Amino acid sequence: MRPNRRSTMVAVFACAGLLAFAGPADATDIPAPLLAASCDTCHGPQGRSPGAIPAIAGLDAPALRASLSGFKQDRIPATVMNRIAKGFTDAEIAALADYLGRGEP
Amino acid sequence: MRPDRDGRDVFAADRRSLLTAGAAGLLAVTLPARAHAQARGRIVIVGGGFGGAACARLLRRLAPDLSVTLVEAEDRIVTCPFSNGVIAGMDDIGAITHGLDALARLGVVIVRGTVTDIDPGTRRVRLSDGVDLPYDRLVLSPGIAFKWNAIPGYDAAAAETVPHAWKAGPQTLLLRRQLEAMADGGTVVITAPPNPYRCPPGPYERASLIAHYLKTNKPRSKLIVIDAKDQFSKQGLFREAWAALYPGLLEWVPFGQAGQLVRVDPRTRTVVTDFMEVRADVLNVIPPQRAGSIVDGPGLTAGGDWCRVDARSFESVVVPGIHVLGDAAIAGAMPKSAFAAASQAKVCAHAIVALQSGGEPAPPAMLNTCYSLVAPDYGITVADVFRRGADGAIIAVPGAGGVSPSGASAAVRGREADYARGWYASIVAETYG
Numbered sequence: 001m002r003p004n005r006r007s008t009m010v011a012v013f014a015c016a017g018l019l020a021f022a023g024p025a026d027a028t029d030i031p032a033p034l035l036a037a038s039c040d041t042c043h044g045p046q047g048r049s050p051g052a053i054p055a056i057a058g059l060d061a062p063a064l065r066a067s068l069s070g071f072k073q074d075r076i077p078a079t080v081m082n083r084i085a086k087g088f089t090d091a092e093i094a095a096l097a098d099y100l101g102r103g104e105p
Numbered sequence: 106m107r108p109d110r111d112g113r114d115v116f117a118a119d120r121r122s123l124l125t126a127g128a129a130g131l132l133a134v135t136l137p138a139r140a141h142a143q144a145r146g147r148i149v150i151v152g153g154g155f156g157g158a159a160c161a162r163l164l165r166r167l168a169p170d171l172s173v174t175l176v177e178a179e180d181r182i183v184t185c186p187f188s189n190g191v192i193a194g195m196d197d198i199g200a201i202t203h204g205l206d207a208l209a210r211l212g213v214v215i216v217r218g219t220v221t222d223i224d225p226g227t228r229r230v231r232l233s234d235g236v237d238l239p240y241d242r243l244v245l246s247p248g249i250a251f252k253w254n255a256i257p258g259y260d261a262a263a264a265e266t267v268p269h270a271w272k273a274g275p276q277t278l279l280l281r282r283q284l285e286a287m288a289d290g291g292t293v294v295i296t297a298p299p300n301p302y303r304c305p306p307g308p309y310e311r312a313s314l315i316a317h318y319l320k321t322n323k324p325r326s327k328l329i330v331i332d333a334k335d336q337f338s339k340q341g342l343f344r345e346a347w348a349a350l351y352p353g354l355l356e357w358v359p360f361g362q363a364g365q366l367v368r369v370d371p372r373t374r375t376v377v378t379d380f381m382e383v384r385a386d387v388l389n390v391i392p393p394q395r396a397g398s399i400v401d402g403p404g405l406t407a408g409g410d411w412c413r414v415d416a417r418s419f420e421s422v423v424v425p426g427i428h429v430l431g432d433a434a435i436a437g438a439m440p441k442s443a444f445a446a447a448s449q450a451k452v453c454a455h456a457i458v459a460l461q462s463g464g465e466p467a468p469p470a471m472l473n474t475c476y477s478l479v480a481p482d483y484g485i486t487v488a489d490v491f492r493r494g495a496d497g498a499i500i501a502v503p504g505a506g507g508v509s510p511s512g513a514s515a516a517v518r519g520r521e522a523d524y525a526r527g528w529y530a531s532i533v534a535e536t537y538g
Contacts, residue, residue: 030470037163037451038472041444042524044531045538051527079509079521080474080488087472087490087505 032099035092039100042080047100061101068093144168144461146241149230151220151399153177153205155184156431156446157246158536161213163454171461174214174238176230177205179274182537185304186443187529188273192281193314194322195481201273203537223402225424242457244419245405245412246430246446247397248272249303255393256296256366263371267388270311271303283387284315289323291386294376296366297332301411302394303432303441305338306487310477311389313343316351317480328355329383331376333366333393335359338440339477339487339508346479346518396433403427411435416493417466418456419449428453437499439491445473447532448491469493476525484521485509 039056043049047057056064070076071085072093088096148164148171150157161175182203190196209215218232223243230238251269253260259267270280284293293315297308312330319326328351337343347355364379374388395410403424405412412429414421416437419428430453431446439445448471456466471491478484489506491499509521 030468031455034452034455034467035470037455037470038444038448040535041447041472041532042474042528045535049527049531050534050538051530052523053527053531079517079524080486083488083506084472084474084490085505087492087502 030092032095035088035096036099039096046103056100057103059101061097064101065094065097068097143170144458145170146461147172147174147239148242148244148457148461149174149176149238149240150244150246151176151230152246152248152397152431153179153182153208153215154246154248154431154446155443155532155536156450157244158182158205158208159447159450160244160246160430160454161208162211162536163451164457165211165213167454168458168461169212171458172214173212174216175205175208176216176218176220176232176238178217178219180204180217183273183277184443184533185271185273185307186532188270188277189307189311189314190478191273191277192270192284192311193318194281194285195314198278203533205537207538220399223399223427225403225427228426240426241461242426242428244428244430244453244457245397245400245433246450247399248432249394249441250396250398252393252395256390257368258371259369259390259392263369263390267369267371267374267390269391270389271307271391271394280387280389284318287323287326287386290325291323291327292383293319293326293328293387293389294374294383294385295328295330295389296369296376296391297330297334297337298391298393299333301441302391304475305440305442306343306475306477308332308391309337309339309343310479312355312357313346313351313477313479316347316355320351320354324354326354329385330355330357331363331366331378331381331383332357332359335361338475339485341511342485342508343477343479345511346483346485350480350483394432396429400429400433405429415466416497416499417452417469418460419453420456428457437491437494438489438501439471439473439499440475442473442475443532444475444528445471447536448472469499471499474528476521476528478522478525479518480522482515482522483518484523484525485518486521486524 042053043056049055068085071078071081074082150161153175161173164171164173184201187201191198205215220230221233222231228240268276268280270276295312316328363381367377369376374385376383396412400412405421405423407423412434414429414434419430421427421429430449432441452469459466474486474488476486487508489501494500
């Protein structure tokens with residue numbers, strides 16, 4: 001994850017102005033590895049799910065972004081992901097998708 | 106409905122001046138993240154449950170130069186998640202029992218032992234066998250302790266015959282054996298504790314799965330939940346399911362109807378409340394709880410039951426250099442769950458790496474999803490997304506999270522049951538696999 005953290009930060013900060021009044025305090029500068037840290041708890045280590053929950057390993061950034069945005073806007077049906085995706089700003093979803101799409105843990 | 110909340114705030118640590126924090130924040134942003142690889146120091150973690158083990162693992166991955174020692178009293182971890190399935194005869198206890206070998210292979214030094222003393226002054230942890238472990242940062246993930254005798258008559262000795270089964274292991278098997286030995290037509294009583302406690306929906310999942318066992322094997326039996334509360338986690342969904350699956354078998358008695366729990370007689374398995382007296386054939390008392398007692402030595406609860414922490418690092422606001430994770434911490438809107446502990450552990454690990462390389466913790470991002478099984482093919486969830494609010498407390502992001510829909514199809518309930526088992530497979534794989 002480390003070499004690309006800066007570019008993620010840039011992506012997040014580029015939108016920081018937009019987000020300043022959109023979410024709770026601190027929400028604009030959360031590094032992508034922290035944003036993504038709890039995905040594995042359902043989707044498995046490095047996104048490789050050992051059980052019934054869909055794996056996310058191997059999905060690229062555009063696919064992840066489309067899914068997360070679709071869950072957030074209730075355009076894609078889900079069990080819990082529509083409830084979870086609503087907790088992320090669009091910029092956070094973009095940062096998450098870029099980060100996870102690189103296949104990093 | 107939200108999961109039960111602690112209803113307390115997490116206060117931001119105020120030890121660093123604004124100037125320092127500002128400068129360090131700038132550093133954290135501008136320094137290449139490679140700096141994290143240079144994090145050095147000795148991290149001692151106490152408790153190999155989901156919080157402690159997840160923290161140890163991530164620390165090793167993020168910062169190979171950190172020395173990470175995990176102190177755990179048991180050879181193997183028996184998880185509370187899915188222990189209700191073992192009680193109800195759906196799973197073997199082996200299915201919820203996990204070793205720490207994978208952590209050892211990742212370079213975590215595993216020390217089997219019990220902590221008898223913590224000295225925050227010299228930064229040392231002493232074990233019962235006399236071994237001293239020096240630390241730069243100490244992470245405590247001790248889980249809960251019971252408030253014995255808070256219910257008159259219910260103490261550690263009583264638990265030998267009247268199980269709490271709220272720490273998984275021998276207690277889990279004791280309750281299972283008692284259910285198996287009970288004759289058809291018997292009465293099972295569960296007493297549910299006051300907030301806050303480990304696993305807010307847990308008592309109601311347990312009631313559900315025991316009801317499933319009784320319905321299948323001993324259909325003339327009855328199950329009564331005597332609650333210290335009038336509301337509980339996922340209440341609407343549980344009650345919808347109970348009405349459909351266990352009518353006449355499972356009865357929930359709220360606080361307003363039962364009144365205060367006056368005493369428990371372990372010999373006759375009798376529960377006496379202000380307004381009722383019930384003699385059970387199998388009695389499960391889930392007692393009131395507090396942080397694991399290891400936090401008392403350094404005074405981490407400051408006279409309360411739980412430990413106040415900084416939401417960015419889970420470092421104690423009472424004693425610097427000691428972090429507290431999971432059930433033992435006051436984490437604002439987060440419930441005391443395995444998922445929450447693992448999520449907090451990751452925030453804590455990232456913060457420790459930042460702090461040990463001269464930086465500042467980043468703002469935290471945390472999640473929780475609590476799956477409950479109401480029957481083997483009927484699952485329900487509550488999920489939330491957590492951030493640090495403007496006042497430093499952990500808040501659930503408004504407009505996000507919540508519970509499964511009411512009135513959903515059997516297919517949806519079935520999928521959530523499959524995902525409940527999938528979640529368990531995933532969290533075990535990421536923690537112990």
